[in-house]
Amino acid sequence: MRSLLNAWSWLFLLLILGFFEIYAQTQTASTFLFRVYNLQSISVAASQILLLALGLTLVIVAGHIDLSIAFSTGFAAVVMALIIRAAGADAGWLVVLLAMGAGLLAAGLVGLVNGWLVALLNVPSFIGTLGTYGIARGAALIVAGGATVSIRNDHARAFGNGHVLGLPIPLVTAAILALICHYLLKHTKFGAHTYALGANRASVERAGVNVKKHLVLLFLLSAVTAGIGGLIYTSRFSAGAANAGEPILLYAVAAVFIGGASLTGGQGTITGTVIGAFIIAVIQFGLVFCGLPPYWQFVAVGLVIIVAVLVDQSKHHIVGGGS
């Protein structure tokens, strides 16, 4: 029973896909779903959202939020790009890997600061990470000298735009991270404590769990997955931009909430977030594909988000629960 809960969201995703397929068949006599190109574009867009949303899911399940990921992404992207550029045009694989490592370190630093603020200084996470949002943004812009740091490196470009077994590398990366996060949240002690933390912090503390350490790890995780998003960004676009993550932040948060999480914590799953990210990516692609005028797209995206959650709500009425 319980494992079927997500079935409704899947169903909704299939429904939108079906809608676009019918549109394509009847209106343009082509196909929406059965074209590798469409699927690849959608999945790469979903991946970029997911890289911000995955770690964030755990943070939200624990009853917190992390706004700074918007610029952890940018910080990592800029640091990676700067190092590759410093190494010159024909820097090898090793340099690229090193640059990626440095980018992750930069993002990790933001995560540690968040953890320190929230866990040790008891700053509410919304405002603490809003603070580091500003700081990471400033830091990324200062490091980048204000502009986008463009690079020319075939290794990095191959990584961002290449394929593994026919699948785009951003998708593969997001999929691996999704599996890791799913494992962490669903199958480990760490995950169980994360859920408990979202429901009742006292329960976890009194059970003898080191909650402060746990919180630091959560914020580190969310900064690092966002940082990986930055590495993918720099590789895809051959440029590190300080504001690489900012425009996707809202979509990432939306994906987590569409996936069943709640502001008060204690709820949410990685599967849900993945479906949420794909719902967003599919409608964004599909509405352009249908040629809906841009302003109507805002309206349509808003409507679909609401309907996605309404569909998700209805399961509760069927599966049970009081009042």
Add this chain to the structure above:
Amino acid sequence: MRSLLNAWSWLFLLLILGFFEIYAQTQTASTFLFRVYNLQSISVAASQILLLALGLTLVIVAGHIDLSIAFSTGFAAVVMALIIRAAGADAGWLVVLLAMGAGLLAAGLVGLVNGWLVALLNVPSFIGTLGTYGIARGAALIVAGGATVSIRNDHARAFGNGHVLGLPIPLVTAAILALICHYLLKHTKFGAHTYALGANRASVERAGVNVKKHLVLLFLLSAVTAGIGGLIYTSRFSAGAANAGEPILLYAVAAVFIGGASLTGGQGTITGTVIGAFIIAVIQFGLVFCGLPPYWQFVAVGLVIIVAVLVDQSKHHIVGGGS
């Protein structure tokens, strides 16, 4: 004791003001604080933030959030501008008032939809208002034809840029609304229920309060105060922009949280929010006044936000509380 709680935030605000005053005295041999001009500029900027933050405070105290205010503001601004423009260049006071009424109606509509979604359909407020965010945005842009609706009307302009008893009208408006919201939250049944709702929804429901109606009113209030922000915007800039509220949303939310509210609800005051908005407006003005380079401003704003909350935290250690 309890009424002194806010003293720390006041103190912090005074501290920043003091800092800028010392800077002004020593570095520029002028004054920061004792110039009507500076105070007016800061207070108008704070007012524009407050108009989004006031209603939002009640929503957040009740344990919800309203993202759609970003575009309730814009929707109201655009509707007001369109009507004034339709009435021609020399439209009188009555037309301006009518246009304002229509703008408020437009914003109120968004609020009603939010209330309906959250209260009656049980959509989580984050995602429900994210949906109406998209819808209101699309609606405002469609109505405005995509661009900013400029007007030429001396009455509107006088309203947005005029003074009453030497005080800028936006400030007076925000002050009146702050008083009303403070009264509502602190001194009425409605306010008591709002706090209780944020702590424990069941307590209010079982006490026999119509929670659904209460939620609808809350979202209506937040949409309408944001809408008033839109009217002020159109009057100040002689232009109704669909995205008038969007860049301010984050600052508005920050003001509420700096003011002592929490993601989980049940906490927060209007006084706190007012101080929060002024802290933000003062540092934004002050940092430019000090000539801090722009990227460093991002960093500094982030730091000040964090410190503001840390200062607020420290009160808990002094006044008491367990663990």
Add this chain to the structure above:
Amino acid sequence: MAEDRRLRKRFGGNEAVRDVSFEVNAGECVVLAGDNGAGKSTVIKMISGVYQPTAGKVWMNGELLTGKTPEAVRSAGIETIYQDLALADNLDPGLNLYLGRERTRRVLGLPFLDRKTMREDAVKVMKGLGIVVPDPAAPVREMSGGQRQAIAIARAIHWQAGLVIMDEPTAALGVPEQREVMALIERLKSKGVGIILISHNLPDIFAAADRIIVLARGIVAGERRPAETNDEEIVRMMMGATL
């Protein structure tokens, strides 16, 4: 006065309550007894409007209550002390006492919450239960288990109710306070108020009850007058279905 007919509640696959029917007369105290998980709290939540019954009906003085909100049920004259207390942890005892029916005073024609009077009333009512609160302006989050329970009790008895439902009202109370509550029940009965009491304390059950209805695994295992039965029989009826 109040009557419940064939109440039934299903949670997902679990049928917590089946075919529970009973009635309460004015001035009568009916005890709902039963083992843990027997369905007692579920029954009273169906009466007070918190849960909608899967089937069955509730009447109060001839008026159908089923399908009504907790709001409507409360204004029909039914007050409830819930097992989880249902307090607003961030408010003081005064506001919790008056939650939904706050007292206001007018200043310049505008109504202002009269926090002071409400606080004083709370202190008074709780004193009647034998409870002293050190700081009546503190939120109830900072109160001890018994103090919190006393606030929940105070809230239910402070109003002129026709029927008071009490779900384990003395669980967290000290000895003298328990005695106060038992005395209180007698006082309410003598005023003609009907009472539904849930308790695991056999002496209390026998002292307060006019009738004892025993639930076991969601069904009524039997109904007895205290004079006709004894501890052992009641416990056997409770266990009957659980063993």
Add this chain to the structure above:
Amino acid sequence: MAEDRRLRKRFGGNEAVRDVSFEVNAGECVVLAGDNGAGKSTVIKMISGVYQPTAGKVWMNGELLTGKTPEAVRSAGIETIYQDLALADNLDPGLNLYLGRERTRRVLGLPFLDRKTMREDAVKVMKGLGIVVPDPAAPVREMSGGQRQAIAIARAIHWQAGLVIMDEPTAALGVPEQREVMALIERLKSKGVGIILISHNLPDIFAAADRIIVLARGIVAGERRPAETNDEEIVRMMMGATL
């Protein structure tokens, strides 16, 4: 074995506990009795590390516990049943039972939570307390008051603790379950486990206690062996300071 010396706790202006000192020996059950708000829960929270005492010290087997986290106290062998239960409402009984010490099994070398075993264990331990849970995979949010309390008890007794602290463990339990808990306390004592019990139920207090320490308004009003005293004296000591 465990010793508390001159514990004191101040909340803002309210001194909830003053100069409370006592010790617990292995295999001994010390009952903390006292009226509502006397400071019992505050004392045990200072022992278990949830509150830091304003003054005073706690030792366990010669090791200083004051200033340690609940984590460290728990691994020093002290298990606590809190009055508010401290359950994670969104997890099932199995995960609550094992919270902080979850069981895992390895799949391809990776540890996976062993939900099934934990659930089965929870069902088993609760059955030992006389409680049957209809759906062991449901979150504890959906359990009855007594079922929830049984989970909290199960969590504390499932581990090899040297000292078990119980804050009103039977408040929500049915009659047979209360008897199980009393029997359990005897079993623990016979295994050499020290027990601190808080209870408002006089028969239980006299049945379980080796020593009764009465708190009144935050100070120790007296200490008695059950054989040396009676109900009336204990109640008088509790009230002594409240009247």
Add this chain to the structure above:
Amino acid sequence: EEDFTIALVPGLTTDAFYITMNRGAQAAAEALGITVDFQGAEEFDPVLQTPVLDAVIGRGPDAILIAPTDSTQMIEPLRRAADAGIPVITVDTFIDDGKYQDGGGDGDFPLSYIASDNIGGGRMAARHMAEEIGGKGKVYVSNVRPGISTTDQREEGFKAEMAENYPDIEVLETQYNENDASLAASQFQAVLARNPDIAGVFGANLFSALGAGNGVESASKAEDVTVIAFDAPSSIVNNISSGLVDAAIAQHPAEIGYYGVMTAYAALTGQSVPISIGTGFTVINAENVEDDDIAKFIYAE
């Protein structure tokens, strides 16, 4: 006559500049009897533009007219269009070095670049500013946020012109307002508080200029402070009439859109097309704002 479908992807959809560009494009489409689809992202940002572009490519238009939101970052996404055999023409902004079909650089594949050059516009703004303030004094740029190539270029051109030709003009720190006119107003007031002798502001986009104009008005400094705006939607034009804004550098977006579609059509029907087409600027100020032949340069609303 063939019925072509051309996609026009602006930098963002909610800007008068691009809306006017679309008007021009639609006019051309009507004249040619073809279809132009307007599809873009909500903000000027490559992360948002890329998925829209991907979907546009998925739709399979005959040609794509695009204002790339970043000169390097949009190369890879646009290459996918070229790889799919769809001709690409960039309007307003460019990729790589902006010099196409010369065999150099990664982004050499677009057929043509049609724009008024933003750096040049910035320079023109600087020259007007210098003229208005008499060649000396303090000025600053009010800008949206760092990282937007068009507004960054306007700032760059403005500063470069000042540095090269007007040594007596001091350009202060740029202020970023996040597209919030209210913040832009407050920033002007703070700059003024620090520099009471401030002589001019260059508002690099609509809201920057609107905010600066409002700040000047609140300070009653309309006489002393010169506000130059970039772009000419009618709100700015109103401000010129009322004297808050002294001049606006108007690009010719409708022309860009018109020539863009014409160029694409020419390419699709097998004719050769110029590698770049420059459209001009018009300076609108109090003297010419009422003129009839200026009206056509005011952006659509």
